[in-house]
Amino acid sequence: MPVSLKKITKGIFFPQQLYLEHTAIDIVMSSLEEQIKELEDELIKTPYNKATSKHIGRIKAKIARLRDEAVSRAMKAGGGGEGYSVKKSGDATAVLVGFPSTGKSTLLNKLTGTDSAVAAYAFTTLTVVPGALEHKGAKIQLLDIPGLIAGAAMGKGRGKEVIAVVRGADIIIILVDVFNERHFDVLLKELYDAGIRINVPKPDITIKKSSHGGIRLNAVGTLDLEIDEVRSILAESKMMNADILIRGNATQDDLIDALQGNRVYVPAFIAVNKVDLVDKERYLEIEHDIAERFGSQPLMISAHVGYHLEETKDAIYDCLGFMRIYLKPHGGDADLEEPLIVRNGSTIEDVCTKLHREFVQKFRYARVWGKSVKHPGQRVGLSHRLVDSDLLTIIVEH
Numbered sequence: 321m322p323v324s325l326k327k328i329t330k331g332i333f334f335p336q337q338l339y340l341e342h343t344a345i346d347i348v349m350s351s352l353e354e355q356i357k358e359l360e361d362e363l364i365k366t367p368y369n370k371a372t373s374k375h376i377g378r379i380k381a382k383i384a385r386l387r388d389e390a391v392s393r394a395m396k397a398g399g400g401g402e403g404y405s406v407k408k409s410g411d412a413t414a415v416l417v418g419f420p421s422t423g424k425s426t427l428l429n430k431l432t433g434t435d436s437a438v439a440a441y442a443f444t445t446l447t448v449v450p451g452a453l454e455h456k457g458a459k460i461q462l463l464d465i466p467g468l469i470a471g472a473a474m475g476k477g478r479g480k481e482v483i484a485v486v487r488g489a490d491i492i493i494i495l496v497d498v499f500n501e502r503h504f505d506v507l508l509k510e511l512y513d514a515g516i517r518i519n520v521p522k523p524d525i526t527i528k529k530s531s532h533g534g535i536r537l538n539a540v541g542t543l544d545l546e547i548d549e550v551r552s553i554l555a556e557s558k559m560m561n562a563d564i565l566i567r568g569n570a571t572q573d574d575l576i577d578a579l580q581g582n583r584v585y586v587p588a589f590i591a592v593n594k595v596d597l598v599d600k601e602r603y604l605e606i607e608h609d610i611a612e613r614f615g616s617q618p619l620m621i622s623a624h625v626g627y628h629l630e631e632t633k634d635a636i637y638d639c640l641g642f643m644r645i646y647l648k649p650h651g652g653d654a655d656l657e658e659p660l661i662v663r664n665g666s667t668i669e670d671v672c673t674k675l676h677r678e679f680v681q682k683f684r685y686a687r688v689w690g691k692s693v694k695h696p697g698q699r700v701g702l703s704h705r706l707v708d709s710d711l712l713t714i715i716v717e718h
Contacts (some may be wrong), residue, residue, distance in 0.1 A: 352390040359383045374552045377572045381556035384576045387513055391483075408488070410452060410459035411661045412640045413642060415486050417525050418495035420467030423593040425449070427495065427623035428464040431633065448485055455633045458642050458661040463489065468510055483514045491639045492588035493516065498598045501606050504590065505613070517577070518588045519616075523566035525578035532561055540567040550575065590614055591632060596622040643708035645671060648689070654711045663707070669702040672714060682716040 365378050366372055416424040432451030449464040465482050486492060492511070511518060530536075535551045543566055550564060553575055566575075577583045590610055595603055605621065610618040610709045619626040619635050643666070644659035662671060668686050672679035680702065689696045690710030706712065 345493065352386055356383055356386050356390070356434070359386070370546075372546045373572075377549045378552045378556055379564045379578075379581070380572055381553040381576050384580055385556060388580055388582065390584050391514060408461060409450075410461045410493065411642070412458070412490040412663075413461040413463065413488070414453075414493055414636050415463040415465060415639070416493050416495055417465065417486060417502055417511070418467060419503070419507070420440055422467065422495050422497045422500070423623045424464050424495055427591075427593065427621075427632075428462055429621050430626060430629055432462055441641055443647070453633065453636065456642070457644055457659045458637060458640070462635060462636075468507055468674040483510075483516075486511065486586075487514070487516060487584050489586060491636065492516075492550070492586050493636065494588055494590045496590065496592055497594040498592060498602070498606060499594070501592055501610060504610065515577075515580070516585055517585045520585060522583075522585045523570050523574040523578055525561075525570060525575060526565040527578060528563045530557065530561045534560065535562055536562045538566070540565070543624060544569060545572065545575065553579065574619075587641070589616070589635055589639055590618040591635075592618050592620050592693045593623055595620045596625050596627060641665075643706070645706055646709070646711045648687075648711045648713045650713055654689075664708075666706055667702065668700060668704045668706070668714070671706070671712065672702070674712070679714065679716055684715045684717055686715065687713040 323657050330533045335493055359379055359382055363376065363383070366379070368376060371599060400688075410510060428449065428451050431452050447466075451462045451464070453460040453462050463485060465485055468482060494504060496507075508518065535554060537545075537547050537550050545566070551605070554560070554562060557579055559579075564575075577623055592606055592610065595606075598606070607618060607620055615647060619628060619630055619632060623629070641664040642661050645662055645663050645666075646656055646659050648654035661672070661680065662673065662674065668683075669680055672683055683702060686700050686702075687697045688700055688704065688706070688710055689712075690707060691708040692705060692710050693700065
């Protein structure tokens with residue numbers, strides 16, 4: 321029996337089909353970008369006051385929805401690049417984010433001894449290169465990723481793979497150099513557009529959909545948002561019935577972020593590389609300019625000559641919010657040589673979880689010596705919060 325052409329070709333993916341699919345994706349992405357640009361222009365032209373706040377909230381919510389749609393499409397268009405899947409290791413992960421050729425690979429090599437390809441032209445790093453930094457007892461995974469470019473959040477320049485790595489990091493080191501430091505706001509915008517919030521706490525906002533009753537807003541503390549603004553923002557997501565609880569103050573942007581539900585909140589600092597290539601006057605000018613625009617002092621470094629490398633290690637450690645806990649065996653002496661590295665605010669339960677997965681179930685009590693307790697050797701439970709340099713003994717069932 322002759323086999324039909326339809327059966328023969330079933331499941332075969334032709335290059336022409338691939339071309340048409342990519343063309344369709346490009347058209348959709350272009351349309352989304354145009355819509356976002358039009359709305360952003362309208363937002364700039366609209367003066368903010370009480371009468372326009374509801375309209376502005378609606379525009380912001382629509383921009384966020386369209387941008388998330390564009391980023392989602394960019395992430396789904398094609399598979400992830402080879403080398404972009406990096407298994408986490410150590411006590412935390414820091415990622416170097418910057419333009420191509422700002423010296424990320426050189427900095428990684430100097431901080432960790434990792435042999436990452438270095439060249440004086442753009443796009444040397446084509447995959448994620450991990451290195452291990454040991455500092456003050458902490459083991460920190462440092463990632464060198466391909467340079468970000470404008471439009472990375474929308475998938476340009478392998479942006480989708482790079483952004484995915486950045487979203488999973490514990491801190492971000494934003495690296496610029498003395499020749500492009502005025503454009504660091506491009507990096508900040510790409511991170512923001514990709515749902516990455518830098519150096520801000522996650523707003524304490526709870527949104528629960530309901531079947532009736534409209535929008536009910538409850539606040540703990542002073543809240544500047546008006547109920548009409550909240551209704552306008554939620555209406556963009558077709559949410560007409562919901563209970564909103566906001567603890568502390570919040571902006572329209574905070575509410576929109578909570579509504580989208582896919583934001584990550586990551587600490588970061590800026591380092592300016594190649595400072596050995598400018599004079600002292602230009603050095604101070606760059607330092608002052610970034611401090612004014614970013615809101616905190618940048619770290620001025622030269623990876624090539626090793627200038628301020630120890631300060632860079634300290635900045636990474638401090639930005640991660642580490643503290644050292646010294647373990648003391650029951651009836652023995654504390655190990656003061658190798659502290660356990662945990663994050664600020666960690667509890668006894670957090671330490672137990674890090675040491676062994678069964679310690680929480682078998683936990684009886686703990687004894688603590690240090691500033692977190694009122695007297696030496698105080699007996700505490702799982703919820704007790706530790707502070708830096710505490711000595712700790714954990715008693716578990718055998």
